[in-house]
Amino acid sequence: MDHDTRHDESHERSRTAIPSHRQETQPMTLFTRRKTLALLIAASFGSALAFTTAAVHAQDAKPTFALVQINQQALFFNQMNEGAQMAADEAGVELVIYNANNDSAAQNSAIETYVTEGVDGLVVVAIDVNGIMPAVEQADAAGIPVAAVDAILPEEGPHKAQVGVDNAQAGADMAAYVNDFAASGGSDMKLGVVGALNSFIQNVRKDGFVDALDGVEVVATVDGQNVQDIALAAAENLMTANPDMNAIYATGEPALLGAIAAVESQGRQDDVTVFGWDLTEQAIDGIDAGYVEAVVQQSPAGMGAAAVEALVSLSSGAEVTRQVDVPITIVTKDNVDEFRDMFR
Numbered sequence: 001m002d003h004d005t006r007h008d009e010s011h012e013r014s015r016t017a018i019p020s021h022r023q024e025t026q027p028m029t030l031f032t033r034r035k036t037l038a039l040l041i042a043a044s045f046g047s048a049l050a051f052t053t054a055a056v057h058a059q060d061a062k063p064t065f066a067l068v069q070i071n072q073q074a075l076f077f078n079q080m081n082e083g084a085q086m087a088a089d090e091a092g093v094e095l096v097i098y099n100a101n102n103d104s105a106a107q108n109s110a111i112e113t114y115v116t117e118g119v120d121g122l123v124v125v126a127i128d129v130n131g132i133m134p135a136v137e138q139a140d141a142a143g144i145p146v147a148a149v150d151a152i153l154p155e156e157g158p159h160k161a162q163v164g165v166d167n168a169q170a171g172a173d174m175a176a177y178v179n180d181f182a183a184s185g186g187s188d189m190k191l192g193v194v195g196a197l198n199s200f201i202q203n204v205r206k207d208g209f210v211d212a213l214d215g216v217e218v219v220a221t222v223d224g225q226n227v228q229d230i231a232l233a234a235a236e237n238l239m240t241a242n243p244d245m246n247a248i249y250a251t252g253e254p255a256l257l258g259a260i261a262a263v264e265s266q267g268r269q270d271d272v273t274v275f276g277w278d279l280t281e282q283a284i285d286g287i288d289a290g291y292v293e294a295v296v297q298q299s300p301a302g303m304g305a306a307a308v309e310a311l312v313s314l315s316s317g318a319e320v321t322r323q324v325d326v327p328i329t330i331v332t333k334d335n336v337d338e339f340r341d342m343f344r
Contacts, residue, residue, distance in 0.1 A: 062092060062093055062094045063093045063094070063120035063121070063312075063315050064093070064094040064095075064096065064119050064120055065088065065093055065094070065095050065096075065119060065120060065121040065122070065123060065308060065311050066095075066096050066097075066098060066110075066114040066119045066121075066122050066123070067081065067084050067095060067096070067097045067098070067122075067123040067125075067304070067307075068098045068100060068107050068110050068111055068114075068122065068123065068124050068125065069081065069097055069098060069099055069100060069125050070100055070102060070107075070125050070126075070127055070226075071099060071100065071101050071102050071226075072099045072101075073228070073254075074252075074253045074254060074278075075253060075278070075280055076252075076253045076278045076298070076300045077125070077300070079300040079301045079304075080125070080149065080150075080300040080301065080303055080304040081097055081304060082301055082304070083299075083300065083301030083302060083303065083304030083305040084097075084123060084304030084305060084307060084308045085097075085304075086301070086305060087304065087305035087306075087308035087309050087312075088308050091308065091309070091312045093120075093308070093311075093312060093315075095308065096119075098110045098114075100127065102127065102226060102227070103127070104126075104127040104128040104131050104132065107124075107126065107127055107128075107132055107135075108131065108132060108134070108135040111124065111132070111135035111136065111138070111139060112135055112138060114139075114144075115135075115138055115139050115142050115144060118142075118144075119144060120144070120311070120315055121144060121145050121146075121147070121311035121314065121315060122136075122139055122144055122145070122146045122147070122311075123146075123147050123149055123304070123307040123308065123311065124136065124146055124147070124148050124149065124153075124159070125148075125149045125150055125151060126148065126151040126153060126200075127151070127198070127199070128200070129151050129152060129153050129154065129200045129201075130154065130200075132153070133153065133154060133157055136148075136153065136157060136158065136159055137157075137158055140158035140159075145159075145160045145311060145314045145315070146158070146159040146160060147159065147160060147161040147162075147163060147307040147308075147310045147311055148161070148162050148163065148164075149163045149164060149303050149304065149307045150163070150164045150165075150201055150300075150303060151164075151199075151200055151201045152164065152167075152200070152201065152204070160310065160314055160320060160322065161307065161310040161314075161320050161321070161322055161323075161324055162322060162323050162324065163303050163306045163307045163310065163324040163326065164201075164298075164303055164324075164325070164326060165298055165325065165326055165327070165328050166325065167201055167204040167205045167208060168204050168205075168207070168208035169208065170205065170208070170296055170328045171204070171205040171206065171207070171208025171209035171210075171212070172208045172209065172211070172212035173296075173328070173330065174209055174249070174275060174294065174296055174330065175208070175209045175210070175211075175212035175213050175214075176212065177275075177294050177330055178191070178209075178213065178216060178247070178249070178275055178294075179212075179213065179214045179215065179216065181273075181293060181294075182215060182216050182247075183215070187246075188215075188217065189215075189216045189217065189246060189247050190217045190219050190242070190244055190245045190246055190247065191213075191216055191217065191218055191219065191245070191246075191247040191248065191249055192218070192219050192220050192221070192222070192235075192238045192239070192242060192245050192247070192248050192249075193206055193209075193210070193218060193220070193221040193222070193248070193249050193250075193251070194221075194222055194224050194231055194234060194235050194238065194248060194249070194250045194251070194255040194256075194258060194259050194276075195221055195222070195223060195224065195250075195251045195255060196223065196224055196225055196226035196231075196251060196252055196254070196255060197223040197225070198223075198225055198226060199226050199251075199252065202226070202251040202252050202255070203251075205251045205252075205277060206221070206249075206251050209249060209251075216247075219242045219245050220238060220241065220242060222234035222235065222237065222238045224250075224252075224254055224255040224258050226252060226254050226255070227254055228254040228257045228258050228261075229258070230254075230258070231250070231254050231255045231257065231258025231259065232257075232258035232259075232261045232262055232265075233258075234258065235248065235250075235255075235258050235259045235261075235262035235263075236262045236265065236266065238262075239262060239263075239266055239268060239272065240266075245272065246271055246272055246273065247272065247273045247274070247275065248263070248272060248273075248274050248275070248276075249275045249276065250274065250275070250276030250277065251276070251277055252276075252277050252278060253277065253278035253280060255276065255277075256274070256276035256277060256278060256280070256283060256295070257280060257282055257283075259274055259276065260274060260282050260283065260286050260292065261282075263286075263291060268291075269289060269290070269291040270291070272291065273291060273292075273293050274286060274291060274292045274293065275292075275293055275294050275295070276292075276295055276296070277295065277296045277298075278295070278296070278297070278298065279295050279297045279331055279339055279342070280343070281343040283295050283331075284336055284339070284340060284343065287331070287332065287333055287336050288333075288336075290333075293332065294330050294331065294332050295330070295331045296328055296329075296330055296331075297328060297329045297330070297331045297339065298326065298328050299326050299327070299328075302326045303326050306324050306326060307324075310324065
């Protein structure tokens, strides 16, 4: 039996012994005031407890980061997602991944939505590095840090970190390899480029490569649009239009896969040598067969992890290096065994 029940029973017994209305109402008023005061105190305490509990829950909530991806068809981007997720799990943060499916407008809308939802950080793999900037600026204005991966955003942008490789230099490094290969071949090299002209980063790779070539003729550049089937058709047309072409440089995974498939479909493995970016199982098979000579291999998982780690540091108040470089490897028959397990 609680205190108020006991108090009510005692009051009921005393009320029967008091004939005066004045005497009856006085103790009732006192009791009512006391009970009302008690209820107000309890309500205030309950509100304070609820506020404190909500504050504790808010403090205990995991930070949420969003990764706005180009697509999830390319192995490269899936490996980046995996690296980002592993880093998020290790840091104890939530990670949501959005697939823009090669649509730059969808990327912008996704960023705007995440800003409205109040995520704690954004990882952006831009399709259109200039077109995405208004959305990035909106995130920055809302106090949400942005880490850009692979595609290079304008230097004056408000993003806190730029994670990736030096694509121009990596293109030049591949050109140096091609120059040596051509020089040792004893015949002139006529090379076609399968690019993705809608991709800023792949244009940087193309230009860095072409500008560093020495004594190698570039017969044509075709646009694979960063889509494997389109790249396949473009590479087939490239070889058909240039029957004396004996080498291909592909600027990304879809372009490389398309080039490999085109060489095989036209039976040109003996007279067309392929160079490109982003190792796959098919590229390894081509290296084993001898017609894929060298592939620039990045570390997409390392990029994803580095971007999330940068956001974790920023969310804790630490400073991060704006430029985070992830090294490349040129994969050939001499070191391909080191990469086979990635595709088993």
